[in-house]
Amino acid sequence: MSANEKKTGILGQLHKTFFAKHWPVWLGGIVLGTLNILLFVIKSPWGASGGINNWGENVFGLMGIFGLENVKPLSTSFYGMLCVFLVIGSFIAALLSKEFALRIPPIGELIKGFIGGSLMALGATFGIGCTIGAFFSGMPAMSGGAIIFTIGLFIGVIVALKYLMWEMDKFPGFSSGKSYNLLAGTGKSGIWQKYLGWIVLIITFTVAYLYSDGNKIMSWFIIIGMLMGLISQRSRFCIVKAFRDPFMTGEADGSVGVMAGLMIGLFGFTIIKYFGIGIGDIPLRAREMTWVFPHFLFRALIGGFVFGLGMTIAGGCAVGTLWRVGEGQVKLWASALGFLLISPISKLFIVPPIVAALPPNWDFKNYLPDYLGYPGAFALVTLLILIWYVFVKWNEKTGRFSAY
Amino acid sequence: MEITINETLDCKGLSCPMPMMKLAKTMKGMNADEVLEMIGTDPGTKSDLPRWCNKSGNVLLDESELEGGIFRFIIQKK
Numbered sequence: 505m506s507a508n509e510k511k512t513g514i515l516g517q518l519h520k521t522f523f524a525k526h527w528p529v530w531l532g533g534i535v536l537g538t539l540n541i542l543l544f545v546i547k548s549p550w551g552a553s554g555g556i557n558n559w560g561e562n563v564f565g566l567m568g569i570f571g572l573e574n575v576k577p578l579s580t581s582f583y584g585m586l587c588v589f590l591v592i593g594s595f596i597a598a599l600l601s602k603e604f605a606l607r608i609p610p611i612g613e614l615i616k617g618f619i620g621g622s623l624m625a626l627g628a629t630f631g632i633g634c635t636i637g638a639f640f641s642g643m644p645a646m647s648g649g650a651i652i653f654t655i656g657l658f659i660g661v662i663v664a665l666k667y668l669m670w671e672m673d674k675f676p677g678f679s680s681g682k683s684y685n686l687l688a689g690t691g692k693s694g695i696w697q698k699y700l701g702w703i704v705l706i707i708t709f710t711v712a713y714l715y716s717d718g719n720k721i722m723s724w725f726i727i728i729g730m731l732m733g734l735i736s737q738r739s740r741f742c743i744v745k746a747f748r749d750p751f752m753t754g755e756a757d758g759s760v761g762v763m764a765g766l767m768i769g770l771f772g773f774t775i776i777k778y779f780g781i782g783i784g785d786i787p788l789r790a791r792e793m794t795w796v797f798p799h800f801l802f803r804a805l806i807g808g809f810v811f812g813l814g815m816t817i818a819g820g821c822a823v824g825t826l827w828r829v830g831e832g833q834v835k836l837w838a839s840a841l842g843f844l845l846i847s848p849i850s851k852l853f854i855v856p857p858i859v860a861a862l863p864p865n866w867d868f869k870n871y872l873p874d875y876l877g878y879p880g881a882f883a884l885v886t887l888l889i890l891i892w893y894v895f896v897k898w899n900e901k902t903g904r905f906s907a908y
Numbered sequence: 909m910e911i912t913i914n915e916t917l918d919c920k921g922l923s924c925p926m927p928m929m930k931l932a933k934t935m936k937g938m939n940a941d942e943v944l945e946m947i948g949t950d951p952g953t954k955s956d957l958p959r960w961c962n963k964s965g966n967v968l969l970d971e972s973e974l975e976g977g978i979f980r981f982i983i984q985k986k
Contacts, residue, residue: 526955603951605977609921672929683921685949688977740952745924752925753932753960819924831951833923900963908932 532739593733594830620818621842631807660812
């Protein structure tokens, strides 16, 4: 044991293990995939856009507009609370690693954050799901629509990345200018961040405990949400990174991390659906169809495309936005604001007239085991992940599709 | 050893992906053995940049954290 390790002590070493350095993304993916399975066991899988929509509906409800006065209160919305505690979990992780700071970017970046968040809201409403519900949970749920949503995401990401590169060439001043970095925890004076981190962690467990008397599921949603935020922040888990980086710098680490989470989720979800685990008093068919959304084929494709545009411009997908909010990235505050304000507006006014004009077969639920059986559906999703893996690793080596 | 810095890239206030995009673009325009100083505030750069250097063959000569939560990286183009 080195002199430094002796000085740090056993608990100090444990703290360093979690908070001194970022975790490998694959480790984050595996833990997040596992937590996703736990959510499914106790209720239903991970989702983010529904929770952010609940935030927006509550904001408009408080303002007394759009007839949303009687919307489900945030304190009783499982996914609204999951998203709140995901932000808090990331806040805790950022504090305990002294990485929290209010990072206020140039104005052009704030505008991009808001526009990106708004596009994500529109894409999630039209496509019925976001990068979490319709991808990170949707693929393991063996939804055919999730595969199509993913294709849409890829196209959206590539188009938006081209835009960002064009913007950087033609208008470099747009992402430059005055910025501020406040409350940073550098050096010994930043020790307050660690103390505050422990206080917020204790408050989180207290809130979860207070729910445990009448709403055990909510208690666990609070704890799991907090852990998801903490792990995402430490591992820098971000789905836009997984889609974008192979086409930008050629790196595959972010993609492999997401694939690890998808594979873990696929194993768990298949077992849950196959055996009807956590079925309660609902029919087996309803459990099987969990997170299989009625968006096959074109709603998923267009929704995924718009969402892909939005998350690339914002620099964070649904979960990437939430955990960056927690570590003080003000650009992503603008993105979350755009998402939560535009989501109810899309749901009430923009998407319904478009959907009414579409052919009726645009909102079909495609459950892969209905066509391929469980073994075939499992094999197909695994094969798609494997093809993606081979592509990103080959591209990392050759740089064939990377811009830089 | 004294390091001569040929270019400085200021990414303060920017979040992912802008710092890595600007870094990759700037490095592309530099000559071999030239040295870039990059300063930024996005914690993601602390893990993204060494990984990118590892992949691209560029050398991360030094990294440090300055007052006010500012990260500084010195990279040599290869």
